[in-house]
Amino acid sequence: MTNPTAQKFGYPHSLVAETASWLVLVRPSQPTLGALVLVCKEPVLAFSELTPEAFADLAVVTRGVEHTLSALVGYARINYLMLMMVDRDVHFHVLPRYEGERSFEGQAFPDRGWPAAPQLSPAVELAPAALEALTARLRALWPAG
Numbered sequence: 001m002t003n004p005t006a007q008k009f010g011y012p013h014s015l016v017a018e019t020a021s022w023l024v025l026v027r028p029s030q031p032t033l034g035a036l037v038l039v040c041k042e043p044v045l046a047f048s049e050l051t052p053e054a055f056a057d058l059a060v061v062t063r064g065v066e067h068t069l070s071a072l073v074g075y076a077r078i079n080y081l082m083l084m085m086v087d088r089d090v091h092f093h094v095l096p097r098y099e100g101e102r103s104f105e106g107q108a109f110p111d112r113g114w115p116a117a118p119q120l121s122p123a124v125e126l127a128p129a130a131l132e133a134l135t136a137r138l139r140a141l142w143p144a145g
Helices: 004-008 052-073 128-143
Strands: 017-019 022-026 036-040 079-082 089-099 100-104 107-110
Touching: 004 036, 017 052, 017 128, 022 052, 022 100, 022 128, 036 052, 052 089, 052 128, 100 128
Parallel strands: none
Antiparallel strands: 017 022, 022 036, 036 089, 079 089, 100 107
């Protein structure tokens, strides 16, 4: 069973990877190329309510996220934003940060906020085929085992 936040961000179609406690999803609205949503699978609404197992698993999943996004975009920095104002389930928006822009399948993805705080909008809105292609590429880059 998934939570409303995972469903809002396209689970299961946008699923890049899954660990015991976390889902890694492609964010359909891309402020930077490779923007993800890291959604906790536990039924909690506060970060402090995570189990010790979910906290330990967060270390595992962030290593996978950083490996994968480094391979995709060669980011200079990475931002983990825990906003939880609209979507209340525990989750992070993960934004790889870089100077200039990156491209994927002919589409440009500028980092409009660089080198300051990230700008969530305007963002590149992925068409269904582009979302599918980016999800497949990120799945292929996710570290094995």
